[in-house]
Amino acid sequence: MTALPRALLVSSRANAIASSSRSVVPSLQSVSRRPSLPHRSPRVHFAFCKYASNSFGATSSSQPAHIPVIRSLAQLRRWRRMVRDQGLEVGVVPTMGALHQGHLDLVKASLSKHPFTVMTLFVNPMQFAPTEDLAAYPRTLERDLDLLRTLLPVHSGSSGSGMLRGLGVSENDSFRPAPVTEETEPPVIPRPVKGAKSKARDEGTLLPPILPEEEVPKGLGNLVVFAPGPETMYPLKGDLQDLSKKRGVEVDVKGWGDVMEGASRPQFFKGVATVCTKLFNAVEPDHAYFGQKDIQQALLLKIMLTDLLLAHPLPENLHILPTTRDPHDHLALSSRNAYLSAPERDIAPILHRALSAAQLLFSSISTDSAEISGEEMISAATQVILDEQQRILDSGSPVELRMDYIEVFDRHTFEPVRGRLELGREVVVAGAAWVGKTRLIDNLLLGWGIEDAVAPTS
Numbered sequence: 001m002t003a004l005p006r007a008l009l010v011s012s013r014a015n016a017i018a019s020s021s022r023s024v025v026p027s028l029q030s031v032s033r034r035p036s037l038p039h040r041s042p043r044v045h046f047a048f049c050k051y052a053s054n055s056f057g058a059t060s061s062s063q064p065a066h067i068p069v070i071r072s073l074a075q076l077r078r079w080r081r082m083v084r085d086q087g088l089e090v091g092v093v094p095t096m097g098a099l100h101q102g103h104l105d106l107v108k109a110s111l112s113k114h115p116f117t118v119m120t121l122f123v124n125p126m127q128f129a130p131t132e133d134l135a136a137y138p139r140t141l142e143r144d145l146d147l148l149r150t151l152l153p154v155h156s157g158s159s160g161s162g163m164l165r166g167l168g169v170s171e172n173d174s175f176r177p178a179p180v181t182e183e184t185e186p187p188v189i190p191r192p193v194k195g196a197k198s199k200a201r202d203e204g205t206l207l208p209p210i211l212p213e214e215e216v217p218k219g220l221g222n223l224v225v226f227a228p229g230p231e232t233m234y235p236l237k238g239d240l241q242d243l244s245k246k247r248g249v250e251v252d253v254k255g256w257g258d259v260m261e262g263a264s265r266p267q268f269f270k271g272v273a274t275v276c277t278k279l280f281n282a283v284e285p286d287h288a289y290f291g292q293k294d295i296q297q298a299l300l301l302k303i304m305l306t307d308l309l310l311a312h313p314l315p316e317n318l319h320i321l322p323t324t325r326d327p328h329d330h331l332a333l334s335s336r337n338a339y340l341s342a343p344e345r346d347i348a349p350i351l352h353r354a355l356s357a358a359q360l361l362f363s364s365i366s367t368d369s370a371e372i373s374g375e376e377m378i379s380a381a382t383q384v385i386l387d388e389q390q391r392i393l394d395s396g397s398p399v400e401l402r403m404d405y406i407e408v409f410d411r412h413t414f415e416p417v418r419g420r421l422e423l424g425r426e427v428v429v430a431g432a433a434w435v436g437k438t439r440l441i442d443n444l445l446l447g448w449g450i451e452d453a454v455a456p457t458s
């Protein structure tokens with residue numbers, strides 16, 4: 001990682017302190033926009049403020065941290081150019097919104113390591129087959145922003161915001177960066193004039209404003225959200241879901257994208273690889289953060305970066321963070337969990353229990369020199385699901401549980417692991433199951449940890 005100016009180290013640490021006190025996502029009702037404030041000296045405050053608009057300031061005029069929402073490519077590129085001109089690193093966290101603690105953990109990791117973080121929020125039509133849940137997918141932007149604000153320190157409304165001078169992410173911003181000196185007060189970023197037309201002239205301006213006009217970003221922060229519309233991400237337009245009709249570029253990671261999740265959802269990884277290539281091109285991140293929950297996606301993207309010789313980010317700078325789980329029953333957090341009814345939610349942790357049965361067998365390889373095969377691991381996991389199906393039937397519960405697949409695969413090649421497993425083998429046991437109409441996925445890493453995933457594939 002490039003060395004950071006001292007003030008930025010302070011700001012990163014400050015973010016980490018602020019976020020460490022909030023490890024659990026509050027419910028929608030209880031979201032507080034005012035995290036508790038650590039002690040700080042005025043000097044630290046100054047250093048922090050020099051680079052970021054989101055500064056600590058527990059005064060009566062404290063305001064929730066401001067998170068600019070960038071809609072257009074032109075704005076994003078202007079912002080990116082200015083950050084690059086200052087020699088500062090950017091981390092990206094691609095998401096489809098409907099945030100939960102798993103997403104927040106990724107954003108926190110990026111905020112704690114890099115002076116700037118872009119969280120992208122785009123429900124990508126191309127990765128949803130026409131039969132899938134694109135229309136139903138939860139879209140909760142206001143709530144997402146509330147949750148993101150809990151990661152940031154409050155800032156003092158009176159002392160002026162927009163300390164990252166002129167990064168220009170307001171639709172109406174004509175402001176250009178002023179030279180940063182320690183003495184001068186930050187310039188005031190012009191408020192948008194009501195009803196005024198945006199100066200940006202790219203496709204993003206075709207979209208309706210995402211926030212009421214009076215809430216158009218006025219400050220500039222170290223966390224920004226890039227929430228483009230489909231016209232921005234797919235400028236050639238056309239059919240984005242029926243890939244037989246789609247025209248234009250399609251990124252297909254053959255051999256890695258057509259197994260497991262790719263076998264069950266044949267266009268999924270084409271959609272993911274295509275949109276992530278575009279997002280990487282748009283944001284040009286130095287680092288990217290993905291969740292282990294979607295392990296095949298994260299490893300496949302690393303392979304894609306390697307094979308396309310992409311440098312934003314470099315494959316080794318695509319970081320995979322552990323799956324955030326419900327602390328009580330270990331259900332992997334997922335936006336689609338919102339689809340589950342109460343009785344379905346009670347059944348949902350069964351997938352993790354099934355994978356844990358396979359993990360237990362795997363761990364016996366080292367402890368008792370037992371001979372364990374991939375097939376036995378799959379069968380142990382499958383049996384847990386079958387037993388649960390029987391239990392559901394016997395109990396008269398209306399919940400439907402259906403296994404999609406359980407697989408044990410090599411972490412580099414994605415080849416299924418069959419026959420006896422040798423000691424030292426690095427594999428993944430992954431699976432998908434339907435609980436009612438909700439498809440859940442989960443996985444466990446066996447014989448390796450996510451820190452080993454930093455290296456490109458061998």
Ligand SMILES: Nc1ncnc2c1ncn2[C@@H]1O[C@H](COP(=O)(O)OP(=O)(O)OP(=O)(O)O)[C@@H](O)[C@H]1O
Nearest residue numbers: 095096097102290291293294323324333334335336
């Ligand atoms: N429980 C989790 N722990 C860690 N990372 C997660 C978790 N859930 C999702 N992520 C990561 O967040 C990023 C964005 O994922 P996405 O917006 O699709 O959320 P999701 O919860 O996976 O949604 P879905 O229910 O559609 O699978 C991905 O890198 C994904 O792996």
Ligand SMILES: CC(C)(CO)[C@@H](O)C(=O)[O-]
Nearest residue numbers: 094095096124272275294
């Ligand atoms: C990586 C991603 C944002 C691409 O749309 C999506 O697949 C997701 O949220 O995991």
Ligand code: BAL
Nearest residue numbers: 096127128268294297
């Ligand atoms: N987290 C993966 C997004 C999807 O299932 O479409």
